[in-house]
Structures are given as C-alpha cells and as structure tokens.
Amino acid sequence: MFALAIHGGAGTIARASLTPDDERQYRAALTAALALGHDLLRDGGAALDAVEAAVRSLEDCPLFNAGRGAVFTHDGHHELDAAVMTGHNRLAGAVAGARQMQNPIRAARLVMERTDHVLLGYPGADDLAREHGLPLQPAEYFFTQKRYDQLQDARASGRMQLDHAADPNWKKGTVGAVARDVHGHLAAATSTGGMTNKRYSRIGDTPLIGAGTWADTRCAISCTGNGEYFIRAVAAYDVACLLEYKNLTLEEACRVVVHDKLAPVGGEGGLIAVDAAGHVTLPFNSEGMYRASQIAGGEAMVAIYKE
Numbered sequence: 001m002f003a004l005a006i007h008g009g010a011g012t013i014a015r016a017s018l019t020p021d022d023e024r025q026y027r028a029a030l031t032a033a034l035a036l037g038h039d040l041l042r043d044g045g046a047a048l049d050a051v052e053a054a055v056r057s058l059e060d061c062p063l064f065n066a067g068r069g070a071v072f073t074h075d076g077h078h079e080l081d082a083a084v085m086t087g088h089n090r091l092a093g094a095v096a097g098a099r100q101m102q103n104p105i106r107a108a109r110l111v112m113e114r115t116d117h118v119l120l121g122y123p124g125a126d127d128l129a130r131e132h133g134l135p136l137q138p139a140e141y142f143f144t145q146k147r148y149d150q151l152q153d154a155r156a157s158g159r160m161q162l163d164h165a166a167d168p169n170w171k172k173g174t175v176g177a178v179a180r181d182v183h184g185h186l187a188a189a190t191s192t193g194g195m196t197n198k199r200y201s202r203i204g205d206t207p208l209i210g211a212g213t214w215a216d217t218r219c220a221i222s223c224t225g226n227g228e229y230f231i232r233a234v235a236a237y238d239v240a241c242l243l244e245y246k247n248l249t250l251e252e253a254c255r256v257v258v259h260d261k262l263a264p265v266g267g268e269g270g271l272i273a274v275d276a277a278g279h280v281t282l283p284f285n286s287e288g289m290y291r292a293s294q295i296a297g298g299e300a301m302v303a304i305y306k307e
C-alpha cells in the first residue's frame with residue numbers, strides 16, 4: 001500500500017476569483033505533479049523520491065509560489081526556502097534564502113544526503129547546489145509579472161502578504177508533498193518563495209524542521225500558510241506529538257492543530273498529512289487550498305475550494 005498528498009498553497013482562494021481557465025491550469029498542474037509521485041510509488045519507489053518529484057514539478061510551474069514563480073521580497077529579490085525529511089531514519093535537509101537554484105527541493109535533499117548539516121542559508125546553499133551541478137538560474141528566471149504586481153500592492157499597503165490573500169491576483173502558493181511508500185517509509189517535502197513583501201533574509205516555517213515540514217515513523221506533514229504562526233505553533237511537529245502522546249488519529253490531530261490552535265490566533269493556512277497506515281488528510285482553515293491526493297488503487301482527488 002502507498003499514499004500520496006500534495007498541496008499548492010492555502011489562502012483566500014474564492015471561487016469567484018478564478019476563471020475557468022485559471023482553474024483548469026491549476027488542476028492540470030496538480031494532476032501532473034500527483035501523477036509523477038504516484039507512478040514512482042506504484043512502481044515500488046521510495047517516498048523520498050516521490051515527494052521530491054512532485055515538488056520539483058510544482059517548483060517548475062510558474063503558477064505556484066516556489067522555484068519559478070516565487071513571490072518577491074520587499075527589495076525585489078526572490079529568496080527561496082525548502083525542506084525535506086524522511087521518517088524511518090529521521091534525516092532532514094533544508095535551504096533558506098536561496099537565490100539561484102532552480103529546484104530548492106533538490107538542494108534541500110543534497111544538504112540531507114551530502115552534508116553533516118540540516119539547514120544551509122544563502123549563499124552557502126546556492127554554492128552547494130553549484131558544487132553538485134544542480135541547475136542555477138539568473139534572477140530573470142524567477143520573475144513573473146503577476147508576482148511583481150503583487151509586490152507593488154503589498155508595498156503600497158505596507159504589509160507582508162500571504163501569497164494567496166484576498167486580492168484575486170494573490171492566489172497561488174507554496175508547494176508540498178507527503179508520501180507513504182510500499183516499504184512503509186514516510187517522507188515530507190515543502191518549497192516556497194515565502195510571503196510577498198517579506199523583509200530580506202526573513203525565513204518562514206517551510207525550511208524549519210518541525211514547523212512547516214516533518215516526518216517520523218508515525219506521520220509526514222507539509223504545511224502552508226502564514227509562516228510566523230506555524231513557527232510559533234511548531235505546527236508540523238505538534239501533529240506528530242498529538243499522535244504519539246495523545247493517541248489521536250491523524251485526522252483528529254490535524255484538526256486540533258489547524259482549527260483549534262492555529263485558526264484562533266490568526267494562523268491562516270493548512271497542511272497535508274499521511275500516517276504509517278496510509279491515511280491521508282488535507283485540512284485548512286482558509287477559504288481554499290490547492291490540493292490533491294491518491295491512495296494505492298484509488299482515484300486521484302484534486303480540489304481547490306472548501307467542499
């Protein structure tokens with residue numbers, strides 16, 4: 001048995017704000033990323049490879065706030081955060097503030113597999129990617145007009161802005177994947193450009209192990225939302241704690257974190273989770289979350305809005 005879930009960010013994604021064509025594009029991108037991971041898992045591949053493949057495909061898609069299409073910092077740069085973690089051996093790798101790498105998730109995996117460290121910041125993270133021959137890109141590669149327009153709006157309002165906020169243009173997001181493979185191993189991966197108009201060198205929850213990304217032998221979690229809240233809630237690890245110490249089901253644990261803990265203090269967003277038995281849940285407290293999942297032998301589920 002295997003299971004996979006992916007997300008493309010959570011936020012104020014109102015039905016009225018997406019044209020049928022937008023919606024079709026998002027669904028197609030999610031479906032393609034899910035299929036990549038699904039096929040790897042179906043063929044006996046590792047959860048780690050599946051989550052990396054799914055996240056890479058979403059990083060390469062300019063619709064999402066990760067890799068190409070990442071949001072702008074206040075001073076007009078892109079600073080990319082990503083993390084990956086495997087549950088059975090509790091290994092983790094992450095990069096923060098990276099500026100040139102095409103696929104931050106690949107660099108996060110390099111940190112995990114080729115260094116003694118867990119988290120590398122800029123410029124060392126980009127140097128590591130270069131040393132290992134990962135593709136680097138000039139600043140123009142990450143530029144998209146819509147993101148640039150978002151930055152102008154956010155600057156004018158003086159706020160740091162969740163990528164998918166009320167403005168209809170702000171509707172795309174951070175990406176992530178969680179998987180359980182046929183060997184029973186769990187893995188999680190998350191990648192983001194962070195929040196529009198963030199101060200330079202701001203680091204969100206995504207690359208912080210336990211905050212935005214977590215995997216152990218019980219569950220794998222990838223979060224999306226207003227990172228500062230997820231950091232203070234240690235949100236991803238809190239799900240694992242509720243499973244371990246309170247014996248909650250995956251669904252109950254995720255509901256507690258997303259709806260009872262994050263929502264009341266303003267922590268808008270959601271997460272995707274899979275457990276050792278292959279249960280999958282994708283809760284969010286925002287208006288929508290780009291998401292998809294598939295369990296061995298089952299149909300692909302792709303959704304955007306609240307059901």
Ligand code: ASP
Pocket residue numbers: 009010065162163164173174192193194195203204205206212223224225226227228
């Ligand atoms: N969690 C990300 C961050 O705060 C943003 C997002 O999920 O859209 O950097």
